[in-house]
Amino acid sequence: MPPGAPGNGRVPPQRYRADGPPVTQQGGAQRPPYSSGDMPLLTHDETGATSVAREGALAVAERTEVVSGAPGMPQKPARKSNPWQRVRRILYVLLGLAVIGPLLAFVIGWMIFPVPSSDEAALTQVATFTFADDQPLATVRPENVNRVKVTLDKVPLQTRQAVVATEDNTFYSNPGFDITGILRAVYNQVTGGIGGGSTITQQYIKVSSGHDENSLWRKYKEVVLAVKISREQTKDQILENYLNTIYLGRGAYGIQAAAKAYFNKDVGQLTVSESAMIAGIIQSPSNWDPAKNLDNSKSRWTVALDRMVENGWLSPAERAQQTFPTNWLPEPPSSGGMPSDDRYHIYEKAVQELATKGITQDQIDTEGLTITTTVQQQRQAQAVDAIKKVMRGQPDNLRTALVSVDPKTGAILAYYGGANGLGLDYANALRQPGSSFKPFVLAAALQSNEGIGLGSLYDGSSPQQFEGGVTVSNSEGFNCDSCSVQTAMTKSINTIFYRMAVDVGTQRVADAAHQAGIPSDVELAARGGIALGDSEVHPIDMASAFATFAADGERHEPYIVSKVVAADGRVLFDRGEAAGEQAIPQQVARNVTESMIDVASSSRIALSDGRPVASKTGTVQLPGSKNQNKDAWTVGYTPSISTAVWVGSDLSDPIKNSAGSPIFGRMLPGSIWQEFMNSALRGTPKEQFSKFVPMGVPPAADPALNPNPSGSLSPSGTPGDDSDENDGRGRGNGNGNGRGNSDDDSNGNSDDESDSGFGDGGLFGSDDGNNSNSNDNGGGSSDDGGNSDNRNGNNDR
Known part of the structure; x- marks a missing residue:
């Protein structure tokens, strides 16, 4: 039996767990805990195999300490990395950015870009002031912009279809932007090119916001706002706004102004062919105006009609019947403007009155107002004619109202x-x-x-x-x-x-x-x-x-x-x-x-x-x-x-x-x-005043007013008319029979009053007496009788 084996009187080496309670020995006695720092004394020689194992374990422990960075000890060389693994990681990052980046950018743009309110998106347009009979009086063009808004129902269906077919075939199905167009725009921007596919919604955003610079930032903003507007407005609302904002050449903004500029008709009267011609020039109105480049205009007209056929909006048979319009105008018709003559004062007075009704200048400039005035065109002309007739030849310093x-x-x-x-x-x-x-x-x-x-x-x-x-x-x-x-x-x-x-x-x-x-x-x-x-x-x-x-x-x-x-x-x-x-x-x-x-x-x-x-x-x-x-x-x-x-x-x-x-x-x-x-x-009924019922003392024949025994006031300057208004017309320089001179005003200088102002020694003390009461002895004349002027001094009445 080996030494220390039970029953031979020898004690075996003590074995403990590093943690936990002592291990129970045979017979129920417990051992004290084992400390890893304590190495039990060996009471026997280890065998060769055991010794080798123990030394090996110690060596491994020592090498572990060296690798962990003991001071002064050489480091263990790191394992070589795989270069393809780094490439894969970069690709993963780029792919994540490609997917998450746009989404994140879109979310940020959605949060920071407000959709323009109706007030902010309001665009200037023509306001028309008319006479009472609806004839034009003044045309107000804010910022010299010719625009008249119309509701979509006023735009013929074929006109709407021609525009959509030419500018944005997928308008009614896209979310407000076209991804292929955006990619094309990015490519053009990177390569130095221009252009890119903007949808009708994006074009409206560009025009209404006033940002038309050629940049990726603008495209980014357009896309975000196009989606936001598409969620807030119907397609028809967007199309109506678009048709009222786009520039179509000849100074015309919007489809109504364009119809007038090219065909001198309202948009509601446009034919299919005329609609296609206008739709065709949207991309480059200055270059594709038929008056400037007829061939290009015809080419674009063809494109518009062909795309209408592709969309099923025009049958091949109807397409075959279309001919390029020949009734387009060589230049836009005159559409009035702000008059510089007497009519401007009518406009000015009307604007003042509108302000009292709460209608502001901003509304006049942006809401396409038609303001009907009470001024009658014929009577205004009669006023002007009367003033010109009477004032002809009079001194230049005189003014009239x-x-x-x-x-x-x-x-x-x-x-x-x-x-x-x-x-x-x-x-x-x-x-x-x-x-x-x-x-x-x-x-x-x-x-x-x-x-x-x-x-x-x-x-x-x-x-x-x-x-x-x-x-x-x-x-x-x-x-x-x-x-x-x-x-x-x-x-x-x-x-x-x-x-x-x-x-x-x-x-x-x-x-x-x-x-x-x-x-x-x-x-x-x-x-x-x-x-x-x-x-x-x-x-x-x-x-x-x-x-x-x-x-x-x-x-x-x-x-x-x-x-x-x-x-x-x-x-x-x-x-x-x-x-x-x-x-x-x-x-x-x-x-x-x-x-x-x-x-x-x-x-x-x-x-x-x-x-x-x-x-x-x-x-x-x-x-x-x-x-x-x-x-x-x-x-x-x-x-x-x-x-x-x-x-x-x-x-x-x-x-x-x-x-x-x-x-x-x-x-x-x-x-x-x-x-x-x-x-x-002239030509109106001869109206009478209402029945006269005297107040207080009723009027009676007054000798001071009319010394003529007949009791009737003579309006013709006959003898006995003592009116101070008599201008002596037809009676100056008589023949000595007592009727040769105006009795008080043959010089035309006296009137019924000269009564506002301060005269010598008192208030309003002018009587022009030196020109009155001319003698009437037949051969004489008043002191200024030769200046009889028939009220205007020119005998031209």
Whole structure:
């Protein structure tokens, strides 16, 4: 038995586990734990094999320590790597980038590129302003862009098909981009080429965003936005936007403008052949315009039709019947533009009014608006003709305005602010109205409950002193100890109206003017001078306020825009039938009208057909001057039309006619007013004013107005006509029988007033008396009788 074997009295070597509880020995006794650092003493010699094994194990352990990097020990050489394995790894990375990179880039682009809103994507397009009869007045081309949007249903099916077949065969099936086109674009970009296959959606993105640079970045953005828009809009919506944005040559943007530019017709009238020609030139409109390159245009036309056949949109038989259009225009037709003459002021006034309705300039520029104005083309032409006729040969410094209003609606029928459309709009310029303001004094007096009527008598002597040391004189030194209100209006007696305004209250006069239609934002100074028109107003204000009298006190706000329609058919504004406001009692308004019923005939500007008309002239004296004027007016109306005419200058310097005589209200303004009213009313019913019911003291025959025993006012300048408006026409330099001279105005220089401005020693103290009351002894003449000028100094009426 070997030494240490059980039963022979020898103890065997101790064996322990490195961890865990001691190993139980035979007999139940436990051994202490084994520590790897302890090597049990051997009580016997190891055999050779055991020793060799043990040494081998130790050597292996030592080599392991060396390889693990013991200091000072040589490293074990690394195993050689396989080069193909590195290539495979690179390929895997590249493949991952090729698959994941675009997806990641698309996700990032989706997050950072917003789809343009409707406002941001809005493109400029033509806006059209028209006369009341829909004839063009002004064409607005923002940024000189010719574009008129149309809805898709206005575009013929064959036109849509021709465009889709030519530009994007897969439009209705692709997600918004064409992968082969994108790859072609990338290749061209890398190799220095140009072009690439953009879908209709991508083309729309490019045009609407304004980014048309040739770059991969643009293509990347286009693809992302094309997909986003395709998810938010239908294909038809995208196609409609595309057809309204693309450039098609000849300055035409969009299919409607192109139809006009090439065939002078609306898009809805395009034939298959015409549609194919337009579709064919989309890619290069400047080069494939038939007027520039007919052969290329025909070639592209062929491509468009053939692709329509391929898509099944055109049968071979129908294709065979098509011939290249011959009705295309050598150049686009003239489509108006912004006028530089009097019509520009109409456009300008309309734009101002649109702003008050909440329609902005941006909408005008981008929504293809059609703005219908109230101005009647014929009456505008009549206004221009009247002004040209009367002002021909007159001094160059004179300026003119004319505004005509429909009393029943407030619609502006004619609007002339001057011949230079880019200059000042005189129809909307502030000027003193002079005696044409007197009807508002009467309106205030009639409403004062003091019993004043057209027959009420006042002291009409001249000059008169008023409170505050103010001196007021009548035109031409006219005097009457007792004159009726009717006479005071006809002869424009300054002293009577000044007294009337002071008595009833100047604030009431201002209020009455605002009642009638002088805008509330026009400041009217409540002082004595208001009676003689010293506060500034616009010609359009006077036409509108007098229209209130014409309508028996019913006021309608003047307006120049009747309707606004967007290119897509939306009605942005429709004036419709607007009810008026009874601003002035009917009886008051009718009495004011009656007070002016004789002014036109007295001023020798009555209408040619004898129809009833109420009017008032006005003249404003140049401050510091006794015999010079700076503004002259005539304002008058029938029941259907109210017209104001002003003549003055830019610098408010002396206004004289071609004969060198000062201009008064009944002269040049009166002649223009008469000429226009005769033309505008010719052929219309001879309307009567409503029944006259006097207020207060009724009018009666007034000897101061008409000393003729017959009791009738002579409109022809016969003996006994003492009107200060008589211009002596046909009676100058008589034969000595007592009828040779105008009794008060053979020189044509006096008028019913020269009443706004400060004269010597008092307010409005001009009376032009040195030109009045010429002798009538038959052989003599007035002191300036040779200057009789028939109102305009040129005897051309």
